Amino acid sequence: xxxxxxxxxxxxxxxxxxxxxxxxxxxxxxxxxxxxxxxxxxxxxxxxxxxxxxxxxxxxxxxxxxxxxxxxxxxxxxxxxxxxxxxxxxxxxxxxxxxxxxxxxxxxxxxxxxxxxxxxxxxxxxxxxx
Amino acid sequence: xxxxxxxxxxxxxxxxxxxxxxxxxxxxxxxxxxxxxxxxxxxxxxxxxxxxxxxxxxxxxxxxxxxxxxxxxxxxxxxxxxxxxxxxxxxxxxxxxxxxxxxxxxxxxxxxxxxxxxxxxxxxxxxxxxxxxxxxxxxxxxxxxxxxxxxxxxxxxxxxxxxxxxxxxxxxxxxxxxxxxxxxxxxxxxxxxxxxxxxxxxxxxxxxxxxxxxxxxxxxxxxxxxxxxxxxxxxxxxxxxxxxxxxxxxxxxxxxxxxxxxxxxxxxxxxxxxxxxxxxxxxxxxxxxxxxxxxxxxxxxxxxxxxxxxxxxxxxxxxxxxxxxxxxxxxxxxxxxxxxxxxxxxxxxxxxxxxxxxxxxxxxxxxxxxxxxx
Numbered sequence: 001x002x003x004x005x006x007x008x009x010x011x012x013x014x015x016x017x018x019x020x021x022x023x024x025x026x027x028x029x030x031x032x033x034x035x036x037x038x039x040x041x042x043x044x045x046x047x048x049x050x051x052x053x054x055x056x057x058x059x060x061x062x063x064x065x066x067x068x069x070x071x072x073x074x075x076x077x078x079x080x081x082x083x084x085x086x087x088x089x090x091x092x093x094x095x096x097x098x099x100x101x102x103x104x105x106x107x108x109x110x111x112x113x114x115x116x117x118x119x120x121x122x123x124x125x126x127x128x129x130x
Numbered sequence: 131x132x133x134x135x136x137x138x139x140x141x142x143x144x145x146x147x148x149x150x151x152x153x154x155x156x157x158x159x160x161x162x163x164x165x166x167x168x169x170x171x172x173x174x175x176x177x178x179x180x181x182x183x184x185x186x187x188x189x190x191x192x193x194x195x196x197x198x199x200x201x202x203x204x205x206x207x208x209x210x211x212x213x214x215x216x217x218x219x220x221x222x223x224x225x226x227x228x229x230x231x232x233x234x235x236x237x238x239x240x241x242x243x244x245x246x247x248x249x250x251x252x253x254x255x256x257x258x259x260x261x262x263x264x265x266x267x268x269x270x271x272x273x274x275x276x277x278x279x280x281x282x283x284x285x286x287x288x289x290x291x292x293x294x295x296x297x298x299x300x301x302x303x304x305x306x307x308x309x310x311x312x313x314x315x316x317x318x319x320x321x322x323x324x325x326x327x328x329x330x331x332x333x334x335x336x337x338x339x340x341x342x343x344x345x346x347x348x349x350x351x352x353x354x355x356x357x358x359x360x361x362x363x364x365x366x367x368x369x370x371x372x373x374x375x376x377x378x379x380x381x382x383x384x385x386x387x388x389x390x391x392x393x394x395x396x397x398x399x400x401x402x403x404x405x406x407x408x409x410x411x412x413x414x415x416x417x418x419x420x421x422x423x424x425x426x427x428x429x430x431x432x433x434x435x436x437x438x439x440x441x442x443x444x445x446x447x448x449x450x451x452x453x454x455x456x457x458x459x460x461x462x463x464x465x466x467x468x469x470x471x472x473x474x475x476x477x478x479x480x481x482x483x484x485x486x487x488x489x490x491x492x493x494x495x496x497x498x499x500x501x502x503x504x
Contacts, residue, residue: 012257063276064273065272066271066272067321068268068324069321073254079262084262086373096263098262107279119260
């Protein structure tokens, strides 16, 4: 059974490489200081093409979440029910993720901390409620 | 432009499972029926606005359909805003006619996700699939959860919407799902993607619909029997994908409605009946708030007590909407708005003189608004 692993592009490769090394990164614009994810070639605010990969603190908060009771991919059938959450980093960018300790009670605005986990050989940016 | 243009005819196919037809054939049938309803010949039509079929993309689909109807329209092609496309195309048709670019326009939509592919609705969202992030429904679930967390909206309040719309559809002979719903049954409905229950989610249907747009003057010249006036329209594109949306519980539906109400010279309190895009109950809740029928966050309380059912203050989706009539993205709501203004709905709201219709696409990513009236 195939697992739907990320398919890095030249643009997103550094993001996945950093996670493998234990760091969550996001893009920060050199012109206007805007910070964003997911990876894109230009700053969506000022449209500049000059930016840097920046390490995140790993701290954030839950914006919202869902619990899947139906698997849209074979690989997730045995994980049902599983959660997918939207986390906003303290630095601003948001990402889709999983909460690793949902038994603590997922709730909006609850603080979370980065917990990088291996998934079929790829490092994913998951989060733990604190 | 208020009241200067009309919907002169409406037409549709059967709704549900229509194997072996394909979208071109479905579109042609809907156009044929819309022309017959308007009582006009195909030869007077010189514009063809087509929604790109969601279930299967093909290049220059508008021209494929023109050829299938032996037409060479002055203005013709596809537009893609998902479900918001229909009302947007009706407004573009009015503007094109007003600018002298064409005279009589057909706006048409067909899709066959039931017998074709549902890929558009069940897809993974890029690399986030590794986290199990799949489907359009999940985006609505994320929005619904946030609405509940931020405003204390209760499952039963979403149930009020589902019950009203499903019960309207139950009396519509054209509806694909004619099974009435109670609040108890809604609450027992299983979670698909929590907090979304099965009964919060619209149907997946094959089918087509079309409407004919022209000026009121032209309609009189052509002897159109039951033209319905277009009083206002507007659009607003939220565009951001749900995870990136600054505020999850607000969309550009607000701007779309403000534009349409301003053009019509009306306010929400002047609306007698509404057809609100109900792909998911949360979409209805947020649209009612964004349109100004109640304040942001108060939608849950506002829909209680049958307010949105026929007999209530603002009956919505009187033919069953996407939850019950057909999962088709949006044009069925426009057609029901036309029937309400003609006085021919199966759930006719007595004395209704104004109807607002909302269309939206993606996960509340696009939006358009139409106001019909006497």
